[in-house]
Amino acid sequence: MVKITNDNFVFKIVTHRAKDIFNSGLFSLYELYDDDTESLIEEIEDLNLALDRGNNIGIEVGHIHFYFKTYGNK
Numbered sequence: 001m002v003k004i005t006n007d008n009f010v011f012k013i014v015t016h017r018a019k020d021i022f023n024s025g026l027f028s029l030y031e032l033y034d035d036d037t038e039s040l041i042e043e044i045e046d047l048n049l050a051l052d053r054g055n056n057i058g059i060e061v062g063h064i065h066f067y068f069k070t071y072g073n074k
Helices: 015-024 044-053
Strands: 002-004 009-013 029-032 038-041 056-063
Touching (some): 009 029, 015 029, 015 056, 029 044
Antiparallel strands (some): 029 056
């Protein structure tokens, strides 16, 4: 599952594996809020609080860029 914010930034939802990922140190984790904001999870206590609040945990994927080709007048 992914979350795409209003500014077309993509987070991969990893809530179900967040503790394993945090312990591995391979990726930075972010607590994702309903208002399209996020906060970096720096400590295990931050992660536990985020999970207790029921918020999704994600890793950064990047921006989606949409390109539209229009047809018609040249």
